[in-house]
Amino acid sequence: xxxxxxxxxxxxxxxxxxxxxxxxxxxxxxxxxxxxxxxxxxxxxxxxxxxxxxxxxxxxxxxxxxxxxxxxxxxxxxxxxxxxxxx
Ligand SMILES: [Zn+2]
Numbered sequence: 001x002x003x004x005x006x007x008x009x010x011x012x013x014x015x016x017x018x019x020x021x022x023x024x025x026x027x028x029x030x031x032x033x034x035x036x037x038x039x040x041x042x043x044x045x046x047x048x049x050x051x052x053x054x055x056x057x058x059x060x061x062x063x064x065x066x067x068x069x070x071x072x073x074x075x076x077x078x079x080x081x082x083x084x085x086x087x
Contacts, residue, residue: 011035
């Protein structure tokens with residue numbers, strides 16, 4: 001793989017294989033299985049929170065596509081506000 005940065009035997013390694021459109025090595029495949037099992041084992045409230053976050057992210061993406069200028073304006077406003085708060 002060219003430009004390989006992720007380590008084998010990690011979830012990031014699995015993702016790198018996938019992005020390079022290649023079959024993951026055994027170590028990365030096992031890491032992915034461990035990652036999935038751990039996510040499935042998360043408590044119900046954690047899974048519910050994760051689902052809400054994904055829904056919010058998807059909805060925001062759709063709104064942004066609908067009105068990029070307004071999204072950009074709100075984003076810059078909120079960013080400035082947060083930067084002001086933290087100084
Ligand atoms: Zn690998």
